[in-house]
Amino acid sequence: MTVVLIAGGFGSLGTAIAGRAEQAGASVVRTGRRPGAGGLAHDVREEADWRRVVDTVLERHGRLDVLVNAAGGLGDTPQDVLSATPQAWHELLDSHVVGSWLGCRELIGRAWSHPVSIVNLSSTAGQLATPSMVAYGAMKAAVQHLTTSVALYCARAGLPIRCNAVAPALVDGGIRDDVLATVAADRDDALTRYLSRVPSGRLVDPAEVADTVWHLAVGGGPSLTGQVVTVAGGLGLS
């Protein structure tokens, strides 16, 4: 049976990804700083937490096939180019970038006799300029760089580890309202302004992200690595 570890697994996207994996018959372990029922306590910024969490998954399930890095939020706001604080940058760096890297490193450091797949959560905020949330955007760009670097490292080293990323546009749920608040004070106005830039005219459904994560995690073959798949209804194409 496929065993899936989802860091940040009790958030909006983590929950959707867990549901998709369970629907496919996988065993899912979800983590978070305040985990829900059956989950593991886990701060992705802590090296020791990663070691303990992966050890626990292996003890309980005997294997680990997929790691999804879905932890972290928008961080402190306002976060525009002038107002973002160094504290906001450091907090986001630790949770999104260092946290995801620690997860990748924890898997790379272990011996695997079967294929292992890592999927990181990036964002269109890491592909397009985001002056109203500059620190968050920079972190999601860094997650894409981390993804390609880990993929290349593993391929060159002959390790059976693939690493890919999904970059959604604004998703319905989760950090949506925090993001919209950086666009305009009035939520409806912010949503209208945001959607005017999205060719499909709609927010991304969490299920679309979950399907894409799942395809990258278990679909394709050993050559499907180092890719960032954008799920954005055409945002940024023109």
Ligand SMILES: NC(=O)c1ccc[n+]([C@@H]2O[C@H](COP(=O)([O-])OP(=O)(O)OC[C@H]3O[C@@H](n4cnc5c(N)ncnc54)[C@H](OP(=O)(O)O)[C@@H]3O)[C@@H](O)[C@H]2O)c1
């Ligand atoms: N929602 C969107 O529109 C969207 C779009 C593009 C990309 N993304 C990305 O998708 C991922 C998930 O977003 P989401 O919308 O599901 O956010 P969310 O609902 O806020 O979930 C994030 C989860 O991460 C956990 N978390 C935060 N800091 C953590 C830490 N240091 N260690 C462990 N867990 C931590 C939180 O739980 P605790 O606080 O209990 O730990 C929370 O459950 C993020 O990387 C985000 O950047 C989201």
